[in-house]
Amino acid sequence: MLLAGLFLNSCYGQVDTSSSKQTTIAPKPSPEIIGTPPPQVLNSHPVWDPSLVSQYIRSIFQDSKGNYWFGPAGQSVARYDEKTLKYYSKSEFFLGNNSVGNDYGNSVHAIVEDSNGNIWFGTDYGAVKYDGKTFRSYKEVDGLSNIRVSRKSILIDKAGNIWVGTAGGVFRYDPSADSTGGKSFSLFHLLGPVNIKGIMEDNTGNIWFASQGNGVFRFDGKAIKNFMEKEGLGDNVAGGMIQDKAGNYWFTMKGGICRYDGKTFTEFTTKDGLGGSEVWGMYMEKSGVIWISARGSMTRYDPSIDISNPKAFTVFAEKDGINCCVQSMYQDRSGNMWWGAGAGLYRFDGYRFYQVKQKGPW
Numbered sequence: 001m002l003l004a005g006l007f008l009n010s011c012y013g014q015v016d017t018s019s020s021k022q023t024t025i026a027p028k029p030s031p032e033i034i035g036t037p038p039p040q041v042l043n044s045h046p047v048w049d050p051s052l053v054s055q056y057i058r059s060i061f062q063d064s065k066g067n068y069w070f071g072p073a074g075q076s077v078a079r080y081d082e083k084t085l086k087y088y089s090k091s092e093f094f095l096g097n098n099s100v101g102n103d104y105g106n107s108v109h110a111i112v113e114d115s116n117g118n119i120w121f122g123t124d125y126g127a128v129k130y131d132g133k134t135f136r137s138y139k140e141v142d143g144l145s146n147i148r149v150s151r152k153s154i155l156i157d158k159a160g161n162i163w164v165g166t167a168g169g170v171f172r173y174d175p176s177a178d179s180t181g182g183k184s185f186s187l188f189h190l191l192g193p194v195n196i197k198g199i200m201e202d203n204t205g206n207i208w209f210a211s212q213g214n215g216v217f218r219f220d221g222k223a224i225k226n227f228m229e230k231e232g233l234g235d236n237v238a239g240g241m242i243q244d245k246a247g248n249y250w251f252t253m254k255g256g257i258c259r260y261d262g263k264t265f266t267e268f269t270t271k272d273g274l275g276g277s278e279v280w281g282m283y284m285e286k287s288g289v290i291w292i293s294a295r296g297s298m299t300r301y302d303p304s305i306d307i308s309n310p311k312a313f314t315v316f317a318e319k320d321g322i323n324c325c326v327q328s329m330y331q332d333r334s335g336n337m338w339w340g341a342g343a344g345l346y347r348f349d350g351y352r353f354y355q356v357k358q359k360g361p362w
Helices: 002-010 175-179
Strands: 032-034 057-062 068-072 078-080 084-087 108-113 119-123 126-130 135-138 149-156 162-166 169-173 185-187 196-201 207-211 216-219 224-227 241-243 249-253 256-260 265-268 279-284 290-294 297-301 313-316 328-331 337-341 344-348 353-356
Touching (some): 057 344, 162 196, 249 279, 279 328
Parallel strands (some): 149 196
Antiparallel strands (some): 057 068, 068 078, 126 135, 196 207, 249 256, 279 290, 337 344
16 A cells, blocks of 8 residues: 555654643543454564554444444454454454455455445455454455455445445445345446545535546546546545535645635645645544644644634644554544544544553543
């Protein structure tokens, strides 16, 4: 994965989480640890702490039952249900294939839940479905001619269709074929073998695809429209995508972020208040607040403040408790924000980020 090298080269600093502004959230009891926590990703890491939920967390998700799922690097998945923190082995997750990947080679980059309660995971070795009892892997034999699923690249749309984005295009799931032993996935030919970095459905049902080198694509149910640098996108390498409450689209790009109002693209960089120029991801809270992760910082954008006002952006860095390598962001059903970073799992108390280890504070 392209970002993995960046994380390895630059994110070794241990975060000082001590502060007079501690969280006021009442901690839950420490869970029972089941299974083997992820191994150290890099042997020379100077601050390896075996009490971390994981050194790197690629994805975070809360299912309809309230369980939290975490995608650690170098492992399969972990599930937290307030009583236990269970680590599933690679053998369990990949149905007996314990030789799958090493270190970064079998990370979980995307987690979603379908209408039947199945949990879907996107990995470097294909898609995996969990029905509550067993895991089922989908690979080349199931129609995924490319099995490298990217971050934020599994989407279950409003109609219940399952889209899987890979380094070799987008595939759609056919439950009928799956149930009869046929090929469960087929290539979305309108798009072709594009290297996908994210999938999103907008408020009107259009499906958007971010790509590595080909800009972004919009599918309206009939045709594909491509937006690239020449249309004003800012850069042809896209990744993070969101649609804000006003209907604007936001994309990460080389050097910053880009807003599209349906007619015009507008770029925002460090000159406008972003905390960093090497932007990795975006996430919007239910309130409409937008978070932008970059090398060395997190930036919070408050849309209630005019974007030309520097106060619209608040930058958080190591002094605020978060390290530079934020790889995943997620808001749970209670409104709590979670971050997976280069030194484990974090939450935010409104003032500072604080670290959540295996024993808490949860």
